[in-house]
Amino acid sequence: MIDQILQLRSQYLSTAQIAKQLGLSVGQVKYQLQKARHASSQERAAAIGQEEPTRQEAPCMTQADAGQERRGREWQLPDFYGENVIRLMVQSPTVLYVYWEITWPRMRMVASYLQTDYREVQKGIRLYDVTDRYFDGGNAHGWRDFLVGEDAHSWYLPEVQPGRTYIADFGLFHQGRFCPILRSEPAATPRSWPAAWGEPLIEPVTDTGRPAWFEHFSYSFYTK
């Protein structure tokens, strides 16, 4: 069991994702991971500040799961901010990470449209490959769907292609249709091999006030 969990963990799946894949509860996965962590706590880190003088005396101080980390501290960060947000991040050339928050008025609106209980609809991420396209919702090179758990607020999207640009929709799969309810900004995976011969030269840009057509950062928090 723990080997399977660790193997999935090494693919950077979240606890919720692992639980779903192995048919376990989130709590079971966390318990297994904690056990494994105690076992491996012999290893030592090298860089400065990474020594761990407290380890022998207080092994429980090194728990990683947020729930454990929060122990002994009055946790004041909210779980939700009451805003509709989705953010797509690039972890590596082949792995994306997406987090989101849906406010309950939006859930209510969606539920009233679908005439169903929001909690009971299958949620998912539709990942569009929009490389070199001005995406209008219908002109992606292709897309992939990831079904996510009811309680999930983030997901890793593995096995994406390097050197491509992606946009993610969070939405509902309902009666054979995908009903998007939040759309991310684009995220570009880095190409993980050398450029092809004959790529055009890069023109200098002197205006630092204006971002290039595609850049990594949001130009403002109001861009959707």
Add this chain to the structure above:
Amino acid sequence: MEQGYLSLVLHAHLPYVRHPERDDRLEERWVYEAMLESYIPLLMVFDKLLADGIDYRLTMSVSPTLLTMLDDPLIQERFMSYLANLTELSVKEVKRTAGSPAERRLALMYLERFREIAVYCARHHYRLVPVLRRLHEAGRLELITCAATHAYLPFLMTEEAVRAQIQTAVMTHQEILGFRPQGIWLPECAYAPGVDRLLAEAGLRFFFVENHAVEHATPIPRRGLYAPLLTAHGVAAFARDPACSRQVWSSEVGYPGDYDYREFYRDIGYDLDVDYLAPHLHPSGIRIHTGLKYHRITGKGEQKDWYNPERARDKAAQHASHFLASRVRQIGAVARQLDRKPVIVAPYDAELFGHWWYEGPLFLDFLCRRIAAEAPGLRMISPSDYLREYPENDRARLPFSSWGRSGYGEVWLNGKNEWIYRHLHRAEREMVELVQTHPAPTPLQERVLKQAARELMLAQSSDWAFIMDNQTMVDYAVGRTHDHLTRFRQLSGWLRTGETDPAALTAMEQENQIFPNLLPKFYLPKQAHKVNVSHSVADLSSRGESPTRVLMLCWEYPPKTVGGLAKAVYDLARHLAKENVEVHVLTSALHAAYEEERAEGIFVRRVPTFQPGEETAFLDWVFQLNLAMMDEVERLMQQGIRFDLLHAHDWLVGFAALEAKRRFGLPLIATIHATEHGRNQGIHTPLQQRIHQVERELAREAERVIVCSRYMAGEVQRLFELPGENISVIPNGIERPAPPPREEVEALRRRLGLEGRVIYFVGRLVREKGVHLLLEAVPAILAKHPDVTVVVAGTGPMQDELQALAAASGISGRVRFLGFVDDDTRNALFCLADLAVFPSLYEPFGIVALEAMAYRTPLLVADTGGLAEIVRHGENGLTMYAGDRNSLADQAIWLLDHPHAGMVLAERAYAELTERYDWNRLAQDTLEQYRKLVPQLVVW
């Protein structure tokens, strides 16, 4: 003469771990350990090299957090006690080891070392910053900066936050060291497209990337890793040389793992009796590294021999020679293929040298002396020097990359630390907003803004995510992230509510007093954002008494014109604006992009849907539009734009209208232009049923319903079971246009080849318009008036069917289907026609009838719906029995028979327009409805 260059770069960084509240924080010891074992030994080496007249050149990045701590009297003072305590321990050790000469020798080595360091520090008053500056000024050390708190820049969300990190870094560097840095060490070597623009903006000329960033650059770099690449913004990227990294970093083949070198993990802090060590450990009695380590690595096993300083020293010398020889070979091999002198870039964490690799500073000492003495075709250089010699470099696009495990972001974004980004990104956006909403802060607000920026930046340190990934000291990293973000939220709350707690603020400032002069304006957006326009709106209306502000929702709005709705809403909005109502229209985007405009006093925002209409199930598309509208409403409300009421047009905006009403408690007026039931003469399909439901809900939830005719009032009341007093009739209006010039009309007649008299229909070709009745009546009309041509303008689903019908009746020659016509043609056709016929089966209003009246065209309409209310038979036009082709033929023939009577009817109709259908009057009527809901409405 050298063949090539070596650029050694030391990156010195520690997170801000100053804890003024207590002097025994273990984390603060990171600074003292690094000072004792790395920074001071390195500076001593550099100083000595300088004194000995050795020609050497290194680059050192000192992160602004570290620089601030080194410059901090509290840290200096505490370091002094730390050093004194250690010296005391080593004195004790010399006594303790009296019986063991091998061990005693090492204890003495440390004692001597600590005294040496104490002398050096005393000479410099424990201030390392002036030493750094002196070495820089002597041209031996090029000092560069790093992001303010060592944030992993690609994982910040907004360019404003990246800018603040960079600008604050440059500012801090300048304040503490006295000059602007030429280059920057990007934290974790992490680069993403866009960072370069902000570096260029800050006047930074170079940075470093991991080698694969250059290997995967576009286009293929001609000089490989041996020359920098310029980004589009002209900032030079130097690539880390993998061979140099391997020789020093690798745990397998790296120098620091040599068996003769000092073993890091065997420390007397763990080996000796706790009671003996007590005064030198943490007050809680936790064992810690003291820094006194007596063993050499010896081998892979647990058994460790005593350390032998002479042997270690010889090894460092050998390794320096080996490193140098490898570089010379490397340069020799590359220089032949390159059109210029190659540069090898060897960057390392400064803390590697001395702390982890005890002999590291010695290695550097040997290396520099050997290069200077032997001049082996290689010279040390800094990136600035290199760019001075070779200002021209190839340009390339570099991909996202870092020097972390696997080369990208997985160290700083994985299951152990992913949770921080939701909070960090939110705080970033809040910070940008706070700065924008406080353009002229009071001194107190300014302090709050600055502290908020400090807390945000401190929370952004990549160290926290790194430590969480590393699974050591996780609690501290989680705590720091949590506490900075929590304080940020508190500060942000103070600014929002205007209730600051000055004592708590002062406490925060004292606890984290980094970046004393940072400028909150670094967070001000430089791009023209959507928000800017809206802010000007807010400014506009915050002046004086605010006018009535109405939010209109309508799925079509010019230039997007599908039916008559767009024009009707546009005209109403325009005339309401004339009455000093501030009208905001929300509608669907023409293209896939958001647009905002202000024209004729109307604020129009066009919002895109997730999917294009043509490719989506219609209802899904409508719902997406409603979601997008709701987002926009929320955004406007967030910006402080307050609406007095909501005016929704037709069911297509029903979801958003109802949601906005519920969420924000806005009074809702709905105009029902037509019903699904009426359009289809009943409800026949599930889709129609669904639309009917939405219509019903909208009509029932709205405080008032406006319809365009009494006919519609009856229909709506019956269908939706509404109380009659909630419904008002306001007809659509029309502006009397200038008739097109005669010659244009005649030109059109010639162009279309029309002879004789013309019967004109214009409208969508759908069954409810009754065009088939007109065609069916044509044979009878032709029988009496063979010179007549019927002109049908417009398109629609029934076009093919209607053309087939004309062909089957043998009247194709007398019926002209023009398809879609532009407005000019459409209007000219009214002038050209002898008779306009609108034989609708269902017509809520019948705006075309008003158009015919406006062009003084004699009019024949079916006596149905709104048409029957506009046209009174024999008074201002003729009517026919709805659905009756014979009645149509009879009336048409009568009019053709009596052209003069037709003219009289048309003149009377024309005169009626001003009286009943003038938009100014209709706008006032609408405003009257608004007042019924919001009695206190102010109109300027």
